[in-house]
Amino acid sequence: MGTRVHIALHASSRAVADRAARAAYDRVAGLEDIFSDYRPQSELNRIGSSAGTWVPASHEMLRVMGLALHVAEATDGAFDPTIRPLVALWREARDTGVPPSAARMDSARALVGWRGVKVDTARGAIMLARTGMQLDMGGIAKGFILDEAMRVLREHGVNSALIEAGGDIVAGAAPPGRSGWTVQVPGAGPSFASRAAVLANEAIATSGSAAQFVEAGGVRHSHVMDPRSGLGVPHALTAHVIHPDAAAADALATALSVMGPAGVDVVRQRFPRAEVALTGSQ
Secondary structure, three states, X not given: OOOXXXXXXXXOOHHHHHHHHHHHHHHHHHXXXXXXXXXXXXXXXXXXXXXOOOEEOOHHHHHHHHHHHHHHHHOOOOOXXXXXXXXXXXXXXXXXXXXXXXXXXHHHHOOOOHHHEEEEOOOOEEEEOOOOOOOOOOOOHHHHHHHHHHHHHHHOOOOEEEEEEOOEEEEOOOOOOOOOEOOOXXXXXXXXXXHHHOEOOEEEXXXXXXXXXXXXXXEEEEOOEOOOOOOEOOOOOEXXXXXXXXXXXXXXXXXXXXXXXXXXXXHHHHOOOOEEEEEOOO
């Protein structure tokens, strides 16, 4: 998924630790074959290349897509797994320094819309309704992959572990002699900070434009895009979400970074197990 994965763990022996970590990394690599948009033969890209027809989907893809569509509906489209045509335009703008034309933006926006994703769990298949639609699961699959890596560690006898990738963290059981893993989130409120300070069997996800942006036409644009407008968000806030499910934390952080302050109550009301925080300036 274009980032490094780090694992810290406590195990009964070095041999147990090595076996567990190797198995977890193998699971990460296998899931990248499903969700990566950088690998031409990934399942995600095969679904996009066959838009307009039903494509057999793995259990993992069906599970993540189901959650993605749920979060998309609950956040009124602030999270949208079909945003890739817009992302591609702005990646090009980042490389060339030239912002996309209004006509190209309109064409890309016409291909974005989570309601165009059809899922048939009975037949195990997914269809994108319109030719040209593409999936981008970067805002949710990373969390799912880290949760799966943690599951594999537990299967190999390792319960106390911390896994991190690109700002997403999954914590297992607390380290020996401690109440939890300590994660510091500067600027977060006391409720969020206290939960992050003793993180155990939960995940924390972060999304924002503080470190990444696109410069095009002499204007700095946030790399966090609002799927509804096709533009970068107008603020520099960073969203943080703690949730027992890492995929949910990942998707909700993405959505919250799009919605900004108006999204805090939305996420809290519709996802009561989530603890949220916004840091930075508007």
